[in-house]
Amino acid sequence: MAATLCGRLLPKQGWLPLTQSVRHGSKAVTRHRKPMHILKQKLMAITEYIPPKPAAPPGALTPRVKPVQEESGLVLLLKKDLQTMFQDCKMIAVIQNNATNSEDMLLLKHRLHKHGIKIKFIPNQVMRSYLADSPYINMGPLFIGQTVLFVSKEPKVKEMLLSLRTSPQMVLLGACIEKILLSRQGVLNYAKLPSVTVVQGELVSGLTMLTSQTASMLQHHPAHLSLILQQYLKQQAPAGSTNGTPGESPPKAEETA
Template identity: 45%
Template structure:
């Protein structure tokens, strides 16, 4: 025991010290948010990965049945269908153009050639296919509003009229302009009624001209006969209307 408890305590040299858990006063860790440096923000934005866009949108690869039915409905329910070439323009101008056209009951339809061309190729409007070669829009109306449509498009140089189908008749741009110059239906009806009323009056004048001329000749002959019996000169015959010129 003396040796164990001796002055050098040799056994303690190889003894591992006991672990002591000292609980210090806990201190709350507070981290203040610091904004990212502007240069680092730009670097992160430039190096951000962007997935490549497909060359053709998926919606254009397989036309949806609803869009095909919409195109068929447009050509079935409208008397005037104008095909126009559409160039990019600000959204405010598009809204303004639609507003002025809607005042005349004309609607703007944005369509894809990949959907329109298969529909037209199997219909009576297949002769319109050469017009669908670029980005196109349709101006459609259940009424014949060619004059009003041209007046609106005159102030929109980004939209060029290529042709139209009016009452199942395909017209070029010049044909649409000539159609717009025609008088309205009411005026045309009035002109037709006037022409039909003029024909019977002219026919009646032609039929009355012969009998009136014959009557005048007979009256002149009778007067001459009467003048020869009495020996007096014949009186001048009164002027008779010939019933026409």
């Protein structure tokens, strides 16, 4: 009987009880770390040690030397032509060529040749390299894409614009007229100006008008004074006198007979 009681009361091997003991009590205290003050953070960031970078051994890094390309004889010849063109020509216009065929280009050359205007084709690379060392460096941004030059020794802007009206593929970008750089709107305004002969005629007429007015104003006072004196002499003379001298009477008819 005792064996049966012990077998019932004692737990069997591998058997878990239905109830488990749980510890009830105070929890463990965990201390939280305080954040660092902002001023201390800044000070630590400033005074942080930065180790120097290891220097490269001598001869490990060789400097890259760009090879200098010498300009060809054709480029030098084109630059020389550009220099003489800027010295001799008073009008150099930059035109954008938007796929103009050969026939239209030939007709445009013929129309411009009547007014003494020539068309020149110069590569943009050569043009920009020449303008970089010249006083006309501000013309460099105009040479983008397919461009041509309209060159003439005299500033024939009106004739050039009339010729461009028949060729819509050719667009005016800017020009250098009499050593002055002009935009497209500046070229249009320049074309509206009168010619030099008209301006000189207007200037001469204005000067002559001013001189004539000055001379008339200077002669006005002496003439007016002489008229006043003549009127005064007429008033001082007696009523019967016909001559200009006072006190003399006209001769009688008998004496004259």
